[in-house]
Amino acid sequence: MTEGMVAKGLQDVVVDDTWICKIIGDVGKLYYYGYSIHDLAEKCSYEEVVFLLLKGKLPNKTELEQVTGDLKQARGLPKEVTDVIRGAPKGSIPMDVLRTAASALALTDAKPNDDSPEGRYRKAIRMVALFPEIVAADYRLRRGEQPVAANPKLNHAANFLYLLHGKEPGADAARTMDVALVLHAEHDFNASTFTARVIAATMSDMYSAITGAVGALKGPLHGGANEGVIKTLLEIGEPAKIKPWLTEKFKEKNFRLMGFGHRVYKTLDPRAIVLKKYSKKTGEERGTTKWYEMSNEIEGMMKGREKPLYPNVDFYSASTYFMMGLPPEIYTPIFAVARVVGWCAHVIEQQTHNRLIRPAAEYHGEIDKPFVEIGAR
Ligand SMILES: CC(C)(COP(=O)(O)OP(=O)(O)OC[C@H]1O[C@@H](n2cnc3c(N)ncnc32)[C@H](O)[C@@H]1OP(=O)(O)O)[C@@H](O)C(=O)NCCC(=O)NCCS
Known part of the structure; x- marks a missing residue:
């Protein structure tokens, strides 16, 4: 077989089933659980999309209150994670800090390997709630400011801006951030999501999968x-x-x-x-x-x-x-703040219908070469 016969970059290779997201690339359509991205962006809050992606249906009013409450309840970065952020050497890249802090979240979870449905939902909500806090704490610390505590009055998007700037955002800025978070929340088997699924498929824990996904998102061909x-x-x-x-x-x-x-x-x-x-x-x-x-x-x-x-x-x-007055170095972290819920949804889906992901490669070298002892090489 020659080099050109492999599925380079896995283009058009269908590797698994999914129920979460559909992209029709020829006509520019995108759906989360069957709902058009245009409807979701115009009519939904990020909290509704979090529920949709984690539960597979749009929430009714009671369910929306529930998920909003769950997200608020999960706020509050553990001191150990804030210390990891504080300890990052001056000049660290924000995505490197986010990746390290995401990994540290596992150390401050009493049950990081709880793979019951409730355990997976709890971990997903925890990461969705804490990613904005990590990004904002790092943002403020590198500007010589102290992190601020979450504002219980504010929804997810407005609270994120509050965490960054230490003051309540205007309604327009909050709505713009909400829309941006909805638009970035999910995108089927993109590079970072696939990374998360590969890690999840080994039945490793959700924190490991999300940490890997952050690393993949950082690249300039993807979220960078x-x-x-x-x-x-x-x-x-x-x-x-x-x-x-x-x-x-x-x-x-x-x-x-x-x-x-x-x-x-x-x-x-x-x-x-x-x-x-x-x-x-x-x-x-x-x-x-x-x-x-x-x-x-x-x-x-x-x-x-x-x-x-x-x-x-x-x-x-x-x-x-x-x-909106946001500096370039946090644009990719903002992407991660939005996408973390999509990653979690895919980790849950992968582990619910799991098979180890282990593709093959076309080897082009020799085999059975005569072994040469070190002194004779
Ligand atoms: C996203 C991306 C990685 C997809 O890559 P891909 O599917 O592997 O597509 P290819 O690299 O095979 O590109 C196909 C052709 O379009 C060209 N192309 C694609 N994106 C391009 C870009 N942003 N600028 C210049 N040329 C581009 C390639 O040079 C190639 O041309 P060729 O056929 O003459 O060789 C690629 O479009 C890119 O690098 N974009 C810029 C980074 C970016 O915006 N990433 C965010 C994605 S959401």
């Missing part, structure tokens, strides 16, 4: 792209420089424009359509639409190429967060 997008926009700097900048960059071999292209979507990512609206709206609210307009212009140019490229979820989230 949103930070790359804003760096690109800042480097270009102004609308007049877009065309020459892109022309020069596309001459470079292997150049990748961050926030464009997708393994599954062959057209506009539906999440980018929603975030584009929020990028514009946030820019208008903040009195500067420059980053939105530049993004829009880049989108138009990329669509008009001989081989068109379309924006993915990371493209318009970057300008939205930037205009």
